[in-house]
Amino acid sequence: MNDQPMQAHHSRSGDGRPCMPQAARKVVAHRLAIAKGHLDSILHALEKDQTYCVDVLRQIKAVQGALEKAGQITLESHLRVHVATAAARGDVESMVEELMDALRYR
Amino acid sequence: MNDQPMQAHHSRSGDGRPCMPQAARKVVAHRLAIAKGHLDSILHALEKDQTYCVDVLRQIKAVQGALEKAGQITLESHLRVHVATAAARGDVESMVEELMDALRYR
Amino acid sequence: MNDQPMQAHHSRSGDGRPCMPQAARKVVAHRLAIAKGHLDSILHALEKDQTYCVDVLRQIKAVQGALEKAGQITLESHLRVHVATAAARGDVESMVEELMDALRYR
Amino acid sequence: MNDQPMQAHHSRSGDGRPCMPQAARKVVAHRLAIAKGHLDSILHALEKDQTYCVDVLRQIKAVQGALEKAGQITLESHLRVHVATAAARGDVESMVEELMDALRYR
Secondary structure: OOOHHHHHHHOOOOOOOOOOOHHHHHHHHHHHHHHHHHHHHHHHHOOOOOOOHHHHHHHHHHHHHHHHHHHHHHHHHHHHHHHOOHHHHOOHHHHHHHHHHHHHOO | OOOHHHHHHHHOOOOOOOOOOHHHHHHHHHHHHHHHHHHHHHHHHOOOOOOOHHHHHHHHHHHHHHHHHHHHHHHHHHHHHHHOOHHHHOOHHHHHHHHHHHHHOO | OOOHHHHHHHHOOOOOOOOOOHHHHHHHHHHHHHHHHHHHHHHHHOOOOOOOHHHHHHHHHHHHHHHHHHHHHHHHHHHHHHHOOHHHHOOHHHHHHHHHHHHHOO | OOOHHHHHHHOOOOOOOOOOOHHHHHHHHHHHHHHHHHHHHHHHHOOOOOOOHHHHHHHHHHHHHHHHHHHHHHHHHHHHHHHOOHHHHOOHHHHHHHHHHHHHOO
16 A cells, blocks of 8 residues: 555656656546446436437447546656656656557557 | 337337347446446546556556447447348438448547 | 449449449549548658657648548448448348448458 | 757757657658558559448558557657657656647547
8 A cells, every 4th residue: 555556666766656646646537537427327328228329329439538538638647747757767668668558558 | 020129210209119229238238337347446546646647548448448349339239220221211311421420429 | 323333242243333332432532642642741751850750640640530531431431322221132230240340440 | 951840849958860760760651651552552442343342441441550550650759769858858848748739639
């Protein structure tokens, strides 16, 4: 509970600070909570006989858009706080590889 | 051959018969419920100081992948039940325009 | 006007009649030709020392957008001419599977 | 060699070096040249009556995949050479905003 993930990551600089800044965590959490509420309403609609597939498609796309936005905010925070500081810290290669891998992930 | 789903949609009579076939609704609901659980675990992680942005990015991508799959199942069902029958029913233009609009939506 | 495109595809007789309607082929070809010209200008820029990565990224995204649009036009034509007529013709399953497979392809 | 785009970008450090490293430019150019050849073969196919829409869709997706890969290589190079060095150079905000803008572009 005492920051191992972060320290593992920041072992080179050893600063032990939280990785994702609190402000970004709050914004992303807010957006994901909204996406979750939206998912709930789709699940509710799917219980009804008269639900129309195209409406479900549209709702799913809307949630995907919300997740895309949450991912962008996360990425932007990561670039600012961790990637932009990599040369100063000396871990450019591992930071870039890790991020490229995460962006490709699906 | 008495396919209520189609008639429900196209009669626009509000008779309450299903449009999206029940089997597809169940499969999509199952996948969306899993995606929702996954979103919940990201929300939980975002409450912790030591959460790492790249892990959040990866988790969001995973949920997006799950939604993509749910969307594909919805689309496939729609193509089979409603689009493929459009010429026989006589509403090709409206069905195709509606679907293209939904697929472009973001 | 008398449905050759459909028969050409489904007869599998190799009679050489068009599958993709000529109008759609022309529109898609026009857009792909523009995309090709755009690719050419990126290739030209990449020969220069002073090319900036972010400009290359933006140009590549623009070409991807053009291809996305060409794909949408192709899909719309396919839905209208081949998928919407599948029930009347009796090959719903193969048409839907084929299309879903193509849409998933990457 | 005194091309404003680069210098404009690097005016803060004033080093005037080419922005996108030559190695990355060559790899990206190689991939884009292949994508262009692929586009050419689609254009050739689109001149023929018997071209099938689903094949065109698949080919377009393949070119999109090639462009996606070229974009990834460009991004990776940009992260390594320019973004990772931003804190050391003192232009984190402008670098991150510029990149987020380019990634959102469509």
